Amino acid sequence: MTKRIVFMLFATAMTVFSATVRAIDFAQYFHDRTLRIDYLRTGTAKSNTIEVKNFVAKAGGWAGSLVHTIDPFDYGAFRVVVKDDATGTELYIRTYSTLFQEYVATPAGADSTATFQETVLVPYPKAKVKIVFQQRNAKQQFVNQKEVSFDPATTKVVVAPAAPPAKKLLYSGDSHKKLDVVIVADGYTKKEMKKMEKDFQTFAEALVKMKPYKDHKNDFNIWGVPAISKESGITNPIKGVKRNTAIGSSYNIMGIARYLMTYEIFTLHDLLDNAPYEQIIIMSNSDVYGGGAIYNFYANVVVSSATATVLPHEFGHTFAGLADEYIDEDISYEELHSTKTEPLQPNITSLVNFDKKWKDLVEEGLPIPTPVSAANLNKIGAYEGGGYRKQGIYRPAVRCMMGTGGGFCAVCKRAINAMFEIYTE
Numbered sequence: 001m002t003k004r005i006v007f008m009l010f011a012t013a014m015t016v017f018s019a020t021v022r023a024i025d026f027a028q029y030f031h032d033r034t035l036r037i038d039y040l041r042t043g044t045a046k047s048n049t050i051e052v053k054n055f056v057a058k059a060g061g062w063a064g065s066l067v068h069t070i071d072p073f074d075y076g077a078f079r080v081v082v083k084d085d086a087t088g089t090e091l092y093i094r095t096y097s098t099l100f101q102e103y104v105a106t107p108a109g110a111d112s113t114a115t116f117q118e119t120v121l122v123p124y125p126k127a128k129v130k131i132v133f134q135q136r137n138a139k140q141q142f143v144n145q146k147e148v149s150f151d152p153a154t155t156k157v158v159v160a161p162a163a164p165p166a167k168k169l170l171y172s173g174d175s176h177k178k179l180d181v182v183i184v185a186d187g188y189t190k191k192e193m194k195k196m197e198k199d200f201q202t203f204a205e206a207l208v209k210m211k212p213y214k215d216h217k218n219d220f221n222i223w224g225v226p227a228i229s230k231e232s233g234i235t236n237p238i239k240g241v242k243r244n245t246a247i248g249s250s251y252n253i254m255g256i257a258r259y260l261m262t263y264e265i266f267t268l269h270d271l272l273d274n275a276p277y278e279q280i281i282i283m284s285n286s287d288v289y290g291g292g293a294i295y296n297f298y299a300n301v302v303v304s305s306a307t308a309t310v311l312p313h314e315f316g317h318t319f320a321g322l323a324d325e326y327i328d329e330d331i332s333y334e335e336l337h338s339t340k341t342e343p344l345q346p347n348i349t350s351l352v353n354f355d356k357k358w359k360d361l362v363e364e365g366l367p368i369p370t371p372v373s374a375a376n377l378n379k380i381g382a383y384e385g386g387g388y389r390k391q392g393i394y395r396p397a398v399r400c401m402m403g404t405g406g407g408f409c410a411v412c413k414r415a416i417n418a419m420f421e422i423y424t425e
Contacts, residue, residue: 026066026123029084029091033124034058035150036160037080037131038266042115045104050133050146053266055157062123063180063276068422069093069123075321075344076295077101078135079142080120085128085149092122096296099253099261106254117265125152140341163225166275169204170222175276179216179319179423181207182277184225184268186247186300187234187285193226195285199303200224203283203311210312210401212413219424223275234260234286234302246271249284249300253292260290260300268298278423279319281311293317313401316408320416323348325386325395325403339392346415347402348386349394358396358411372398380410 036056042049069092071079076095083090100116103109122131128151134142149155172178183203188196204224208217227246235243235250238257248264251257262268262282272280280298284290289306293299293314301311316322323345342353349357354368361380362368370381377398386395386403395402397409408416 023067024069024089024091026069029126030062030069030123031126032061032066034060034062035122035124035157036269037120037122038269039118039120039133040115041098041100041118042113043100043104044113045110048100048104048135048145052146052148055150055155056160056269057124057157058121058160059163059273060276061175063175063278064123065423065425066176067425071095072422073321073419075346077344078133080122081132081134082122082125083130083132085130085151088130091125091129094120094122094296096120097294098297099263099294102254102294117263119265119269125150127152140344160270160273163271163273163275164227165225166272167200167224167226168221169200169224170208170217170220172218172221175221177424178221179219179278179420180221180223180276181279181281182223182225182272182275183281183283184247184271184275185227185229185283185285186249186262187229187232187243187245188227189230189232190228192232192285196226199283199285200226202303202307203281203301206308206311207281207315209308211407212416213312213315216417216420216424219420221276223277225272225275227271229285232285234284234288236286236288239288247282249282251288251290258290259292260284260286260302261292261294262300279315281315281318295321309401309405312408316402316412316416320412320419321345322402322412322415323387325397325400326388327385327390328388339389343387343393345387347396347400347409347411349382350392351382351394354382358414361396361410361414369394 036058038054039050039052071093077097079095082092098118131148131150132144133146135145137143185196204222229245231243233243237252247262247268249262251260253259253261282300284302286302287304291301291310291314299314299318301314339350366381368382370383380396382394384394387393396411399406400409
């Protein structure tokens with residue numbers, strides 16, 4: 001698929017991209033290698049601090065685009081910016097979210113301090129750079145939180161522990177022009193290698209089976225990392241189950257029974273050292289319904305009869321920054337999606353600034369907000385209820401893969417297709 005630096009494919013670029021796409025001469029500033037930055041984020045909803053723990057020289061080359069180093073999307077709670085030390089030129093920008101963002105939206109996160117592991121990957125600089133960690137302020141603007149210097153000539157860099165070899169599950173070509181997704185196993189013992197191999201294939205096939213992912217099958221490289229756990233299965237505190245696994249996946253994260261994630265981010269990236277990757281999927285060896293995903297962080301999905309629908313949904317979160325479009329008043333998040341500002345996710349709106357979302361896809365004359373009716377079942381509108389909230393947040397379709405089921409709606413498809421543009425040139 002031909003790509004363009006100025007995305008002429010999208011006539012409605014203002015609804016999809018937050019900034020003009022800029023390009024730099026990658027070879028002038030970066031080696032074809034990856035610098036991994038491990039750090040701790042500590043704090044509450046009121047404030048947090050960052051402590052860099054390690055700079056890690058990742059094995060292999062840089063898996064990302066050599067053209068699109070500046071992220072054009074205004075998604076995510078956080079951002080990492082790499083600047084040339086001499087000129088201040090922005091060389092690399094990546095937005096992302098983490099578990100910390102969700103923690104501070106819970107009652108506990110209001111005033112109870114917690115520490116979370118976080119990791120970002122950047123191209124390996126050829127000369128001294130400034131690495132700036134940014135976070136959103138109350139007006140959703142990015143502000144500097146911490147700045148560190150990295151000088152390849154003098155900064156201490158460590159090497160990750162020995163990692164399992166990565167296996168090709170689907171290979172389409174040069175990593176610089178493909179979306180590299182790594183699937184890593186958790187909760188599999190040595191005796192379960194055959195099951196693991198079968199599950200790898202199930203996941204790889206499920207990932208490219210549904211549109212619009214199916215339309216981009218040739219844009220994927222999918223890798224499998226056979227991490228071995230000491231015990232079989234996944235920790236489930238509600239059922240009193242504790243398992244010693246390679247990555248430490250667990251249910252009941254943030255007090256949500258089905259929410260399956262891990263806090264062991266440094267270990268996760270250690271295990272992936274031999275794989276080229278831009279997106280991470282943890283394949284958890286459990287048949288108990290569950291999963292989770294955070295934008296540009298990772299996804300975690302169980303192996304079950306529901307994989308074919310859960311995996312595309314969770315990948316929509318981590319890859320395209322999509323929000324959940326369903327209502328769940330039992331979830332304890334209080335201000336994850338405020339009704340006072342426009343949510344960052346491309347598929348929900350508070351109607352504060354609907355023009356920047358999908359208003360261009362709504363047929364003329366359709367009321368906003370849009371009532372759920374038989375006549376509107378297949379129409380893009382603004383239907384109240386989404387982002388877990390019954391009121392004040394609106395979704396684009398009555399039914400969608402990011403909500404109560406069915407395929408992806410036109411709004412989600414557009415967001416996913418747009419994201420492929422920056423990964424595959």
